Amino acid sequence: MMTPARPPQPPCNPAVAGEWKGERGHSWTGWGDPYNAFWCCYGSGVESFSKLADSIYFHRTVNASAAAGVAAAAADAPPELFVNQLVTSSLEWKQQGVVVNQTADMYGPESAARARLVITTADEAGTAHFVLKWRIPAWTDPTAALVKVDGRNASCVPPAPVEGVADSGAQAFYCDLGPEWKSGDVVESFFPFKSRVESINDQRPENSRLKAVLVGPWVMAGVTDGKRNITADPRSIDTLLSMPSSADLVSLRPFTLERGMQNEGPILLTRHAANATLLAVPHPQSPSRAAAMDATFRLVPGADGACSDGSQGVEGGPLLTPGRCVSLEPMGHPGQRLRQQHDGSLTVVAGAGAGVSPSVFTVAACSEPGNLCLLGASAGDKAGASPSIHLLAPAAPQYPLGSRVLKGLDSQYLLVPIGQIIDEHYTTYFEFLDPPAAVSM
Structure with missing residues (x-):
């Protein structure tokens, strides 16, 4: 008789503070090994990461025959290349004879993401005709985000909020660039990180104060051996965060x-x-x-x-x-x-x-x-x-990439993007306690 496979579980309970990714005390898996504990979710996990490259770029071409009944102008619409992720990568777009090379830095000192994309064309004239749709992510402030083409600012206007739809004006959108390109054109972007908190998806009263801290695209894990209380106003999260220096x-x-x-x-x-x-x-x-x-x-x-x-x-x-x-x-x-x-x-x-x-x-x-x-x-x-x-000489020569310090009235925590956590004990949720009310004079 076959025993049903146990569904994969995360290595740690995210609502528990002070665990680490390989701990078995609170997880039935812990770290595996090649022979006796190679969990089924490892296969799907590896597959998921290998497919991340699938989503850096997409392309779309309007088929004239499929455009029957649509305005003639639509049938002549240029092909589109979508840049979805800021990842150092190269793409050969054979249909258009175009090669793009992107370099990206998510860990700069400015608390922002920078990317640079260079277009190379195979056309004898050194030109290409397509729309480059550059994604403006939801984790940046669109009013502070910059996209430049050959050093000139591009106009990237976010869509208007939809009446009755919550946060519709804070979603990601695409900035249309082009459509005329020449070999050697450079597109650059600068996306400052937004800091924010999100409440745990749990309606129990005892967990009503638990909130995760996010900086730009990252969920931040707090290095801790069990404590997670902090006296601070989560609405002022921008003022509570700073970048630690690896000097001294x-x-x-x-x-x-x-x-x-x-x-x-x-x-x-x-x-x-x-x-x-x-x-x-x-x-x-x-x-x-x-x-x-x-x-x-x-x-x-x-x-x-x-x-x-x-x-x-x-x-x-x-x-x-x-x-x-x-x-x-x-x-x-x-x-x-x-x-x-x-x-x-x-x-x-x-x-x-x-x-x-x-x-x-x-x-x-x-x-x-x-x-x-x-x-x-x-x-x-x-x-x-x-x-x-x-x-x-320091055993750890620098703070983990993307680190921040979260400072409250009574305690401080080192925050690290959860993807940078290796074997540190951490929490993904903090219990925000109300600071004492200001005394009016």
Whole structure:
């Protein structure tokens, strides 16, 4: 007797915070393997991705014989080439003797998508006759979007809203370009990302505050080990998001002096357990991007400009300069800071509030030429007499592409496009809590 195949399920419940894509605890699949756990949905998934290229371009040609009864002008309508997706790609349109080459960048520093398409014709005269229909996606602001042909702005007018149809004026549409082209013509587009939130499709009252954050075409996943509350007004999502800088990223290796000898410890990384952030040692046999991010910190200016020895330190210039006073923020947990305890041990605390202040360290030259260290101080004490932490090249050299920081009144999250998530623990929904009402004077 045949057992019906179990329907494919997503690797994680999207409404649960703190899972990762390969976890079996909340998913019957988890990651598969080539022999004992190759799930049927892998085949359909691979097929789906391989077919994405089918939808970058479409073409349409009006057939004169099929245009019987239509105005004669319609029968003479030029062929159309649709550009649906911004993907670096090439297309040979054999029927028209045209080749187009597109380059696209979705991860630029401007929070926008850029694309450039070059047209090459095989015609002896170097010309072609067709309408290029360039898609203006719904995730950009059509009033700020730009499409240019050979450096000149094209007129791309969105359709008028349809009365009685919700959001009809905010849908994607096509901008018609051409129809006369010559070899070497260049089409460029610039689409600023719109930021927005969408409520979870769940009518239960306990989930009424859950919302996903979207930036341009991406659903953003928040890096978290379980927490997802944020006190903020989701209607002001544009003001809550910022782009993190990959400058001044470092990894840390503490060392101590015992009997005049330097004892180097393992590279530090952050780990969350029972709502407390701890520092631990990465597992040497399980390298992953999540571990690399946990082992990476960002130097930020010290609070109030005061260094660990009470001085004001060197002002201006790079943070990786001897004499600068700095704090350290875990890469995956913006808003938190490293703190050195009275016994010299290290932990991570909230950057502000919570009654515990972070430590401010002084950048100093190590005994080894060319290396930098941090001079630390136990809570409430002056700086130690010797360097306590070596600064190393960052285990994760940059934030994942497309990252943002979501900042509320009480917490911050690193957001990553969900397609860029590998093995980080994350949530796709945040519980937005109402900020306290402003006190009127």
